[in-house]
Amino acid sequence: MKSLPLTPLEVYLFEDDTPAYPGWQTVRMHWRGKFRKAELEKAWPETTRQHPLLHAQVRRGFLGRLHWEFDATSPTIHWSRRRADSEWPDWLPLDIERGTGVRLYVMEGEEHTDLVFSVHHAVCDGLSIKDFAEDLLLRYAKALGDPVEPKAAPSLDLLKERGRMGGTLLERLWLPVLQTAGIIAESKLLRRVVAPIIPHAPADESGPRPPEWPALVTRIWTPAETAAIRDAAKQTKAGLPEMLMRDLQATIGAWRLAQGINLPDDWIRLSSAVSLRRKVKGTWPVANIFGIAVIDRSAKQLANRERLLRRAKEDMTLIHEWQFGYSFWMLLRLRRWWPGGIRAYARKPVARMTLVMSFVGKLYPRTALIKKQGDVTVPGAVLEQMCGSAPIRPGTAACVDLAILNGSLGSWLHYDPRVLTREKAEAFMDEFVVQISKSVAGA
Numbered sequence: 010m011k012s013l014p015l016t017p018l019e020v021y022l023f024e025d026d027t028p029a030y031p032g033w034q035t036v037r038m039h040w041r042g043k044f045r046k047a048e049l050e051k052a053w054p055e056t057t058r059q060h061p062l063l064h065a066q067v068r069r070g071f072l073g074r075l076h077w078e079f080d081a082t083s084p085t086i087h088w089s090r091r092r093a094d095s096e097w098p099d100w101l102p103l104d105i106e107r108g109t110g111v112r113l114y115v116m117e118g119e120e121h122t123d124l125v126f127s128v129h130h131a132v133c134d135g136l137s138i139k140d141f142a143e144d145l146l147l148r149y150a151k152a153l154g155d156p157v158e159p160k161a162a163p164s165l166d167l168l169k170e171r172g173r174m175g176g177t178l179l180e181r182l183w184l185p186v187l188q189t190a191g192i193i194a195e196s197k198l199l200r201r202v203v204a205p206i207i208p209h210a211p212a213d214e215s216g217p218r219p220p221e222w223p224a225l226v227t228r229i230w231t232p233a234e235t236a237a238i239r240d241a242a243k244q245t246k247a248g249l250p251e252m253l254m255r256d257l258q259a260t261i262g263a264w265r266l267a268q269g270i271n272l273p274d275d276w277i278r279l280s281s282a283v284s285l286r287r288k289v290k291g292t293w294p295v296a297n298i299f300g301i302a303v304i305d306r307s308a309k310q311l312a313n314r315e316r317l318l319r320r321a322k323e324d325m326t327l328i329h330e331w332q333f334g335y336s337f338w339m340l341l342r343l344r345r346w347w348p349g350g351i352r353a354y355a356r357k358p359v360a361r362m363t364l365v366m367s368f369v370g371k372l373y374p375r376t377a378l379i380k381k382q383g384d385v386t387v388p389g390a391v392l393e394q395m396c397g398s399a400p401i402r403p404g405t406a407a408c409v410d411l412a413i414l415n416g417s418l419g420s421w422l423h424y425d426p427r428v429l430t431r432e433k434a435e436a437f438m439d440e441f442v443v444q445i446s447k448s449v450a451g452a
Contacts, residue, residue: 015067015075015131016172017341017351018297022131023067023075023105024355025402027214032131033103035223036138036397038124042390044115045153046088052148053113054083059162060141060295062132067105072348084109091118097223103129122390130297130400135367135410136284137295138397143376146387150378153388157377163294170289171296172338201305203404204275205360206261207268209428211403214358223398224426226434228442232416234449241449247322250368253411254279254304254325255318256444257366262311264440268433273309280304280362283334300334303362314447360404367399368411384415398423407437 015023026032057063064084065077089098098114110129115122128138147159230238242249261277283300286293304324310316328334344350372395378385385392392414398421399408406425411418420441424434 011079012068013061013065013077013079013168015077016297017345018172018338019131020075020345020351021341021355022129022297024352025400026103026129026131027356029212029214029216029218030400030402031103031218031222032129032400034126034128034130034135034138034397034399035097036126036128036135036142037395038126038142038392039394039396040122040124040390041120041393042122043117044122044124044149044387044390046115048152049115049145049149050086052145052152053086055148056141056145057083057111059144060137061165061168062295063111063141064109065105065132066107066109067131069106080109082109084111084113087112087114089114089116091116091121091123098125098127100127100222103127105129105131121393132297133295134282134297134299135369135397135399136286136299137293137297139369139372140292141295143373143378146378146385147376150387155388160292164289164291165294167289167291168294168296171293171298201276201278203278203305203360204272204308204363205404205428206363206407207265207270207428207433209406211358212427214356214403219426221426223423224431224434225396225398226422226424226431226438227396228420228438229394230418230445235413235416235418237449238418238445241451244451245318245448247318248325250281251321251325252318252448253368253445254281254321254366255314256441256448257364257409258304258306258311258317258321259314259444259447260437260441261364262308263444264437265308267436267440273307275308276305277308277311277363278303278305278361279364279366281366281368283328285334301337302328302334314444314452358403361402362405365399365405365408366411367408370413372412372414394419396421401425407434409441 022032061079062077064082065079067075068078070076087098087101098116101112103110103112110132112127114125116125126138126142144160147157150157151159239249242252245252258279280301280303283302284298285300286298304321341351344354373379373385376385378387380386395414396419397410399410401408401423406428408423410421422434422438
């Protein structure tokens with residue numbers, strides 16, 4: 010396999026990348042201990058060879074159609090000294106028309122090491138980054154004598170399936186019917202004017218990215234606090250994602266009022282990624298296999314926590330049962346019929362989402378790297394924290410990622426410092442903590 014056409018979703022993510030709003034994802038793994046350079050340098054190309062999109066570039070073909078062209082050259086690892094906990098690497102460009110869309114930075118300190126993955130969103134989604142990071146760590150641990158086995162190589166034939174809906178012939182015939190119904194049902198949503206989290210004018214897309222990038226604010230709950238949060242979700246008879254969605258919506262409402270933004274008729278749209286990975290023989294290679302679910306509420310509804318939870322449960326049930334996560338795929342497929350349709354849609358500087366939420370659940374719950382003490386461990390290093398950031402875009406100045414590692418719930422706000430100050434971002438996350446505390450208290 011020498012080349013592969015980009016799916017409509019990949020085209021959208023490619024076109025959504027601009028200098029002022031980089032379409033890059035970042036994942037930072039904070040380890041206590043050291044990594045051995047020779048073994049990691051050996052494990053890295055072994056891992057990337059299993060996933061062709063990690064060493065692919067975008068090329069323009071007939072009529073400007075985009076396709077992946079695979080290069081045998083693996084991305085290199087960039088080593089540097091770690092000077093501070095909040096420090097980010099000196100980022101190298103992720104121009105996937107001139108190079109690969111992945112970078113690995115190893116930042117070494119006296120007692121800690123950070124592995125920082127920077128990946129263009131057109132290459133893969135966040136779950137793929139988590140998975141191929143595990144592949145890398147398994148190979149690295151094995152090279153150091155740990156009796157673990159790397160996961161079996163994924164079937165590359167699945168790459169051709171990554172942009173298709175459903176698995177069986179019946180599913181492929183039925184899903185477009187469901188999505189057509191979904192698009193009709195959501196036509197009112199498509200016409201709505203979505204309010205940004207705070208009124209602002211988007212930056213010039215051709216301008217520079219923010220000097221502080223990515224700008225993150227983090228909150229971590231202890232294992233005991235996390236257990237209480239999960240128990241509270243069970244008591245509500247809703248899932249943990251739905252409860253956290255309610256708390257995030259309530260946070261937006263309370264925080265906007267605290268900022269002096271009293272616009273009760275604003276439409277607040279929360280979007281969440283929905284994994285569309287279906288059960289297959291083997292494992293999925295690195296790719297984008299996700300859809301988008303959107304939840305709209307008027308600003309005046311954000312103070313009613315009981316109603317927000319009930320509606321979150323109803324909406325997410327409907328989204329999963331009717332597989333509305335595919336609706337965004339269908340819209341992009343339709344836009345691909347006219348030249349430049351996806352690009353025009355991606356580059357339109359309007360707020361399509363007020364805030365993006367991503368909850369990936371437990372990180373590495375069944376990996377062979379978990380040792381008796383319950384921590385993810387490789388020889389010489391123990392994983393202490395892990396955080397990630399999704400891209401921000403014009404009008405959508407904030408993304409919240411949530412995950413559970415070593416029994417602790419973590420939440421990371423990636424915000425646009427051109428729109429929000431550090432103080433306002435901290436205040437937002439403080440309010441999120443307050444709202445989650447209300448859930449634990451049964452309020």
